[in-house]
Amino acid sequence: MTDQADKQRGITRRDFVKTAGLATGAAAGLGLEGILAARKAPAYAQGASLHFLLWKNFSPPADVEILRQGTEWGKQHNVNVKIEQINANDIPARASAAIEGKQGPDIIQFFHNWQNQYADTLVDVTDIAADIESKYGGYVDYAKAHAMLGGRFNAVPHTIVPNIFVVRKSYLKAAGSDWPTTYTKTKKFTWEDLRREGKKWKAAGHPVGQTVGHTFGDAVDFTYPYLWSFGAVERDERGRVAIGSKQCLEALKFFKALWDDAMDPAGAGWDDSSNNRAFLSGAIAATNNAPSIYLTASNNVILDDKGEPVANDIGHVPNPEGPAGVFHYHYSQQLAIPKYSKNVQAAKEFIRWLMDKDQLSKYLRRGQAYQAAGLKVYLKDIMWDMFPALKPFRDHLLEGRNVGWKGSSDAKAARVVQNYVLIDMLANVATGKMSPEESLKWGESQLNAIYGG
Amino acid sequence: MTLSKLPATGGGESDAVRLAGIRTGWRPQAALGLLDRPGVLGYVLMLPAAFIIFAFIAYPFAWGVWMSLTNKEIGMPWSRVSFVGLRNYVVLWTRDGVFWDTVWNSFVYTAIATAVKWVLGIWLAVLLNRVVRFKRLIRAAVLLPWIIPTVLSTIAFLWIFDPDFSVINWTLRQFYVWMGWGYVKGPLWLGDPFLALMSVTFVNIWRGTPFYAIAFLAGLQTISPELYEAAAIDGAGAWQRFRRVTLPGIKPIMVVVIVFSIVVTFSDFQIVYVLTRGGPANSTHLFATYAYQVAMVGTRLGLGAAISLFMFPVLALVIVFQLVYLRREER
Numbered sequence: 001m002t003d004q005a006d007k008q009r010g011i012t013r014r015d016f017v018k019t020a021g022l023a024t025g026a027a028a029g030l031g032l033e034g035i036l037a038a039r040k041a042p043a044y045a046q047g048a049s050l051h052f053l054l055w056k057n058f059s060p061p062a063d064v065e066i067l068r069q070g071t072e073w074g075k076q077h078n079v080n081v082k083i084e085q086i087n088a089n090d091i092p093a094r095a096s097a098a099i100e101g102k103q104g105p106d107i108i109q110f111f112h113n114w115q116n117q118y119a120d121t122l123v124d125v126t127d128i129a130a131d132i133e134s135k136y137g138g139y140v141d142y143a144k145a146h147a148m149l150g151g152r153f154n155a156v157p158h159t160i161v162p163n164i165f166v167v168r169k170s171y172l173k174a175a176g177s178d179w180p181t182t183y184t185k186t187k188k189f190t191w192e193d194l195r196r197e198g199k200k201w202k203a204a205g206h207p208v209g210q211t212v213g214h215t216f217g218d219a220v221d222f223t224y225p226y227l228w229s230f231g232a233v234e235r236d237e238r239g240r241v242a243i244g245s246k247q248c249l250e251a252l253k254f255f256k257a258l259w260d261d262a263m264d265p266a267g268a269g270w271d272d273s274s275n276n277r278a279f280l281s282g283a284i285a286a287t288n289n290a291p292s293i294y295l296t297a298s299n300n301v302i303l304d305d306k307g308e309p310v311a312n313d314i315g316h317v318p319n320p321e322g323p324a325g326v327f328h329y330h331y332s333q334q335l336a337i338p339k340y341s342k343n344v345q346a347a348k349e350f351i352r353w354l355m356d357k358d359q360l361s362k363y364l365r366r367g368q369a370y371q372a373a374g375l376k377v378y379l380k381d382i383m384w385d386m387f388p389a390l391k392p393f394r395d396h397l398l399e400g401r402n403v404g405w406k407g408s409s410d411a412k413a414a415r416v417v418q419n420y421v422l423i424d425m426l427a428n429v430a431t432g433k434m435s436p437e438e439s440l441k442w443g444e445s446q447l448n449a450i451y452g453g
Numbered sequence: 454m455t456l457s458k459l460p461a462t463g464g465g466e467s468d469a470v471r472l473a474g475i476r477t478g479w480r481p482q483a484a485l486g487l488l489d490r491p492g493v494l495g496y497v498l499m500l501p502a503a504f505i506i507f508a509f510i511a512y513p514f515a516w517g518v519w520m521s522l523t524n525k526e527i528g529m530p531w532s533r534v535s536f537v538g539l540r541n542y543v544v545l546w547t548r549d550g551v552f553w554d555t556v557w558n559s560f561v562y563t564a565i566a567t568a569v570k571w572v573l574g575i576w577l578a579v580l581l582n583r584v585v586r587f588k589r590l591i592r593a594a595v596l597l598p599w600i601i602p603t604v605l606s607t608i609a610f611l612w613i614f615d616p617d618f619s620v621i622n623w624t625l626r627q628f629y630v631w632m633g634w635g636y637v638k639g640p641l642w643l644g645d646p647f648l649a650l651m652s653v654t655f656v657n658i659w660r661g662t663p664f665y666a667i668a669f670l671a672g673l674q675t676i677s678p679e680l681y682e683a684a685a686i687d688g689a690g691a692w693q694r695f696r697r698v699t700l701p702g703i704k705p706i707m708v709v710v711i712v713f714s715i716v717v718t719f720s721d722f723q724i725v726y727v728l729t730r731g732g733p734a735n736s737t738h739l740f741a742t743y744a745y746q747v748a749m750v751g752t753r754l755g756l757g758a759a760i761s762l763f764m765f766p767v768l769a770l771v772i773v774f775q776l777v778y779l780r781r782e783e784r
Contacts, residue, residue, distance in 0.1 A: 089730070092749070092750045093745070093749040093750055096748075096749045096750070096752060097749070099527055099528045100527050100754070117526075117751075117752045118527060118528045120528060120530075121527075205636065212733065213729070213732040213733055214729065214730035214731050214733075265641055265644055266617065266641050266644045267644065268641070268644040268646075268732070268733035268734070269614075269641060269643030270644070274615070277615075277617065277618070281617060281618075283617045411752075415751050415752070418750045418752075419551075419746060419747070419750075419751050420732070424732075424734050424735060427732065427733050430733075431644075431646050431733055431736070433646055433734045434734075442550045445548065445550055446549075446550050446551075448548075449544065449548050449549060
């Protein structure tokens with residue numbers, strides 16, 4: 001094609017090369033400022049594509065928004081953005097296959113600290129993460145601890161799924177429990193209280209329901225803070241395996257009593273969606289969960305036996321207090337770029353764009369506050385006023401810890417999560433497979449095998 | 454002159470070339486002539502199959518063996534991978550708290566599933582052999598569980614085994630209310646370690662029985678009706694006819710089916726992965742699911758490969774038994 005022909009179509013080949021060169025150079029060399037200075041979106045190779053792998057969200061409107069954002073950014077940059085959503089439980093295996101085969105998604109969403117298992121194979125995104133941090137303020141501590149290893153960000157903290165206790169107020173009231181209405185910062189509700197009150201709820205046919213099965217979210221969200229609240233940790237500050245403690249034994253003994261007295265034994269076989277269904281159908285009175293139960297009840301206008309909206313009967317309260325205090329675990333979600341990607345620059349720019357306030361706030365709001373942001377500044381977002389029933393999730397968001405705490409959230413801590421070691425310690429005693437002492441010994445030997453102790 | 458009509462030349466020039474008086478350095482006809490030899494032709498025809506076996510079975514197997522002797526992890530460059538000898542096997546044998554559960558589960562799962570599928574398969578085959586009306590339709594319907602993709606049917610079982618929404622538990626609850634016995638939650642199909650193992654075994658049986666039945670049915674149809682008539686005339690009852698005529702008649706096909714089934718059941722993955730992912734408390738992990746958890750999710754490829762390879766001696770023994778049996782039958 002000649003330049004004359006190009007001119008007839010409104011652009012010459014020389015113009016195109018100049019523009020593309022300027023914008024690409026700006027993007028590569030100057031980052032966002034460079035792009036803004038160039039006043040042009042960076043151009044990527046004709047027909048470039050970006051493959052983004054993430055979960056199928058528990059809040060479906062968030063999926064609609066992320067797809068829209070992918071399309072919008074793709075149009076702006078002439079990049080075909082392919083967004084693939086799968087069950088969160090299947091992400092680790094997909095990531096493993098892609099990383100070992102050196103081909104697959106250009107951006108992968110990881111949960112907890114999963115990506116630390118592949119740290120060497122991921123692009124250093126410290127530049128983006130640091131830019132975002134300086135622009136918007138600090139990350140939530142545990143989100144940062146999950147995304148950063150050895151002073152290097154191997155993923156950008158994107159969102160957090162907060163988890164606290166979700167209770168059915170009318171069931172508690174009917175059983176004569178004053179929790180959660182009397183919960184204050186000074187008068188907390190303990191695990192012992194939960195056992196005592198839960199016994200009543202169970203007798204009325206609505207026990208406490210919690211999974212200790214092999215599943216990615218709820219099992220971790222409950223097990224880790226439960227153990228921490230008894231003072232049980234998998235590693236101490238120096239990184240030594242510390243699970244074989246008196247505190248952990250107490251936690252296991254108590255869990256057996258709690259399970260037998262107040263909990264639904266079906267929980268041993270549940271996945272992440274089971275407690276949502278059980279709660280909404282009235283089978284359980286309380287569970288540790290994300291906002292998805294409330295959102296489903298509210299969005300689908302689920303009614304109780306009296307024809308009243310179940311959403312109005314849902315209360316959100318912090319986890320019960322243990323001997324060592326009140327602890328929470330909210331799983332973080334971060335975005336990583338594998339080194340095999342042929343579109344690292346585009347992937348970085350896409351992540352940077354997703355983290356912009358315009359995009360991230362829309363994503364969180366469209367998701368109806370199901371997820372919070374990995375940045376502290378979003379605690380003040382008006383989103384929480386849009387969904388006042390979910391404010392307790394915000395109020396306890398900073399109380400989380402990283403997996404592996406009190407040690408680091410390194411690859412081995414991720415391996416402990418992925419092999420369900422702490423969860424199985426609870427499951428062993430709950431199902432009667434082992435005594436608390438046996439389960440403690442079993443867990444310690446599993447951790448020693450993983451940490452190489 | 455067709456190739457098959459060319460006389461064997463014992464490695465020299467073919468007659469056609471000699472007759473034509475052509476002298477060449479390279480003689481393709483001579484090479485083609487080699488194909489006339491049954492020994493050579495046999496190997497040539499075997500080459501594609503041998504290539505497939507090498508590429509898709511032998512090579513991955515050897516690679517797996519090598520990997521199990523290393524500390525390979527997902528994403529670890531080969532320059533950092535080191536040979537660790539039998540360390541992975543020793544770790545599994547002596548220090549892994551899930552491995553022995555996995556061994557036990559795999560044997561129980563395979564033994565129960567195979568035995569029940571065998572009994573139900575014969576029973577179903579005998580019944581199908583007697584059905585005259587709607588024969589094809591019924592046989593097609595019987596095969597359905599085996600034809601439906603395993604993941605799909607297992608997801609249906611996920612609901613059937615749900616403690617709150619299970620159709621079985623719902624029926625049980627209604628029955629209790631009807632009897633005036635009050636409320637019962639019903640069995641925790643996937644929440645109790647023993648029941649969970651039995652539940653996944655049940656799904657395997659449900660899925661695998663049609664395969665046994667159709668294979669046995671094919672065997673039954675090769676048995677001459679005259680044998681049954683002769684046995685009946687000699688005063689043999691139904692049980693004796695089954696034991697003395699039916700069972701020996703389908704024995705060869707039975708051995709092949711059972712061996713095949715043991716191999717597939719022992720290395721099963723999908724049913725457990727969908728229903729329990731190895732839980733609760735590792736009570737349903739099989740070799741394949743535990744290897745998957747350790748290697749693909751936990752990223753320890755070397756250790757995962759070692760778990761998988763623990764299946765090999767068991768499966769090899771089963772195959773050897775089958776080969777020995779088949780050879781004896783051939784004689």
